[in-house]
Amino acid sequence: xxxxxxxxxxxxxxGKSTLLNTVVGxxxxxxxxxxxMTRQTIxxxxxxxxxxxxxxxxxxxxxxxxxxLTSKLIKKIHEALNGIDVIVYVVDPTxxxxxxxxxxxxxxxxxxxxxxxxxxxxxxxxxxxxxEEDYLQWSNDFEAVFSLSALKARHIExxxxxxxxxxxxxxxxxxxEQLTNIDKEFWIAEIIREKVFSVLDKEIPYAITVxxxxxxxxxxxxVITAHILTNQLRYKRVIIGKGGSKIKEIGQMAxxxxxxxxxxxxxxxxxxxxxxxxxxxx
Ligand SMILES: Nc1nc2c(ncn2[C@@H]2O[C@H](COP(=O)(O)OP(=O)(O)O)[C@@H](O)[C@H]2O)c(=O)[nH]1
Ligand SMILES: [Mg+2]
Numbered sequence: 001x002x003x004x005x006x007x008x009x010x011x012x013x014x015g016k017s018t019l020l021n022t023v024v025g026x027x028x029x030x031x032x033x034x035x036x037m038t039r040q041t042i043x044x045x046x047x048x049x050x051x052x053x054x055x056x057x058x059x060x061x062x063x064x065x066x067x068x069l070t071s072k073l074i075k076k077i078h079e080a081l082n083g084i085d086v087i088v089y090v091v092d093p094t095x096x097x098x099x100x101x102x103x104x105x106x107x108x109x110x111x112x113x114x115x116x117x118x119x120x121x122x123x124x125x126x127x128x129x130x131x132e133e134d135y136l137q138w139s140n141d142f143e144a145v146f147s148l149s150a151l152k153a154r155h156i157e158x159x160x161x162x163x164x165x166x167x168x169x170x171x172x173x174x175x176x177e178q179l180t181n182i183d184k185e186f187w188i189a190e191i192i193r194e195k196v197f198s199v200l201d202k203e204i205p206y207a208i209t210v211x212x213x214x215x216x217x218x219x220x221x222x223v224i225t226a227h228i229l230t231n232q233l234r235y236k237r238v239i240i241g242k243g244g245s246k247i248k249e250i251g252q253m254a255x256x257x258x259x260x261x262x263x264x265x266x267x268x269x270x271x272x273x274x275x276x277x278x279x280x281x282x
Contacts, residue, residue: 002051004085004167009058009077009108011100014092015120019150020044020057023160027261028180029057029190041080043181045174051164052172055088056080077107086166087115088159089142090150093132094121109141114166117142118159123149185212188258192226192270195253196239199246203238207231221265224258229275239272247272 008016017029024044042057058077081087087108091101108115119135126132132147139145144162148155180187189210196208208230216223228247230236240247251270259266 001169001171002164002167003053003170003172005054005056005083006086006088006163006167007056007058007080007084008088008090009081009104010090010092011104012059014090015150016090017042017057019088019090019118019120020055022150022153022156023055024179026179027257028182028187041076041181043174045179046160046163047172047176048160048164050161051167051170052174053086053160053163053167054173055163056084074107077104081108081111081113084113085168086163087111087113088118088163089115090118090120091135092121093119093129093135094124096131097134105138114143115141116159116162116166117145119145119147120150122147123152123154184215188212188215188224189226191257191261192228192250192254195250195257196228199250199253200238204230204235208235208239221267222262223267223269225269228270228272230272231274231276233274236272236274 008020010016020029020042021027021044023046028044029042044055044057046053046055058080089105089108095101097105117135117138119132121129136145143166146155146159146162148159150156182190189212192210192212193208196204196210208228210226210228212224212226214223214225228239228250230239238246239250241249247270251268254270255266255268258268
């Protein structure tokens with residue numbers, strides 16, 4: 001048996017969290033445009049007859065380089081690279097290599113840990129992936145290169161096999177039935193946060209978080225109380241929307257996904273509050 005840690009690294013929106021979910025086979029990490037700012041490092045466990053790989057999701061590196069948030073996120077990535085057996089470096093060939101990509105590449109390029117290059121989003125037509133060749137120029141720095149689609153779950157098996165093959169010999173670290181390190185409250189918060197970004201897209205900045213204050217499991221339903229926290233009053237207004245229309249939409253989307261995931265009726269009490277200090281606490 002082999003076992004160990006594989007960290008997913010790459011700039012934001014390349015598809016790291018989508019890949020984590022696909023590899024593990026269940027939705028653990030939130031994915032969506034700009035939803036990448038996770039407060040906690042998420043583990044997703046892959047069990048195969050040959051061994052166990054624990055995939056570690058990392059937040060994307062943001063463009064606003066000097067903010068407190070960005071430096072905290074970069075620190076988290078560095079921490080995640082400690083004690084890792086394999087680095088899975090995910091790139092998005094629809095986007096050109098820019099300063100953000102060079103920053104992330106520079107963080108891993110000289111590490112002696114085995115590295116795998118993943119060119120994601122191959123489900124898109126070739127003409128929408130014009131930068132593929134540029135990324136492939138880096139191939140020599142990597143043990144293996146895979147082209148795949150995390151979203152459509154295409155060509156995932158070769159990556160899984162290679163990751164396991166690169167792990168050291170060892171016993172499983174997680175019990176077989178446990179697929180992640182995150183608790184239910186955190187997972188619910190991530191789903192709600194993802195829906196905030198999917199409903200509001202560019203109207204709000206990264207600076208929102210979600211707190212789940214209670215999860216009551218009753219016989220035929222689960223009652224969840226959660227709060228969306230933002231650092232400014234004007235964003236609170238945007239999130240609520242005219243006559244509460246946006247918060248209602250966010251709540252409905254989150255409730256549907258949670259109901260599907262846990263296969264039970266859910267009552268979701270959701271509100272929005274201003275909290276200027278949450279960044280300090282992540
Ligand atoms: N077309 C396509 N889109 C993808 C693929 N993987 C991820 N995406 C999309 O890219 C966006 C960012 O994905 P996410 O996993 O959150 O990226 P992360 O920031 O690197 O964790 C989401 O809208 C995903 O649906 C893929 O294989 N193909
Ligand atoms: Mg992500």
